[in-house]
Amino acid sequence: MSIEPPTLTEPVKLTIRPEAGVLAGSNERYEKRLRELAGVYRDEAAFEALTVRRGDEVAYWVESNTTQRDAGGLITGLSVLGPGRVGEEYFMTRGHLHVRAECGETYLGVRGTGVMLLDSLDGRSHAIEISPGEAVYVPGGWVHRSVNVGDDLLVTLFCYPADAGQDYELIRRAGGMSQLVVASPTGWTTRPNPDHPGYGSADGPRAAS
Numbered sequence: 442m443s444i445e446p447p448t449l450t451e452p453v454k455l456t457i458r459p460e461a462g463v464l465a466g467s468n469e470r471y472e473k474r475l476r477e478l479a480g481v482y483r484d485e486a487a488f489e490a491l492t493v494r495r496g497d498e499v500a501y502w503v504e505s506n507t508t509q510r511d512a513g514g515l516i517t518g519l520s521v522l523g524p525g526r527v528g529e530e531y532f533m534t535r536g537h538l539h540v541r542a543e544c545g546e547t548y549l550g551v552r553g554t555g556v557m558l559l560d561s562l563d564g565r566s567h568a569i570e571i572s573p574g575e576a577v578y579v580p581g582g583w584v585h586r587s588v589n590v591g592d593d594l595l596v597t598l599f600c601y602p603a604d605a606g607q608d609y610e611l612i613r614r615a616g617g618m619s620q621l622v623v624a625s626p627t628g629w630t631t632r633p634n635p636d637h638p639g640y641g642s643a644d645g646p647r648a649a650s
């Protein structure tokens with residue numbers, strides 16, 4: 442009896458260029474413009490004012506390498522998020538829960554100062570600062586987004602299972618994540634998001650009370 446050999450893909454070398462926000466060796470890229478982030482920030486008037494002036498600007502981009510798409514493969518990428526605020530909230534990514542919620546993800550800080558904001562579906566929350574040389578491991582089951590709390594680009598290298606998928610709607614349906622990352626006299630801080638009643642059950646969001 443013979444054993445079928447696995448289909449081999451070739452190894453990949455990736456080079457981080459933090460000054461340009463480039464991941465050489467990547468084979469995918471997407472950009473998210475400021476005006477595409479409608480509904481992400483609580484201060485709608487501030488968002489409107491910002492998009493009138495800067496709506497076409499790229500808020501963040503991702504360069505990634507997907508070589509092995511099947512289960513067992515990993516996607517490695519660079520996330521680049523500009524600095525700024527909408528009202529009192531710092532610029533952030535939309536955030537997501539992995540469709541295969543058990544899948545974890547590692548983020549390594551490369552440039553700038555950020556916060557990894559994490560929510561569990563049962564109401565726990567963490568805000569973990571990430572600077573160059575620091576990594577945050579996001580275990581399966583945590584909703585996550587990056588927030589740029591500095592004045593520079595926030596550049597992070599991430600790695601996650603290729604078949605994890607991303608659910609972006611969960612946060613939108615829940616009125617945002619449970620915590621806001623806002624400016625304070627001593628830097629950034631978090632405070633509860635009053636629009637977030639919880640993530641609800643598998644059947645849909647909990648009604649706001």
Ligand SMILES: [Fe+2]
Nearest residue numbers: 537539546601
């Ligand atoms: Fe993720």
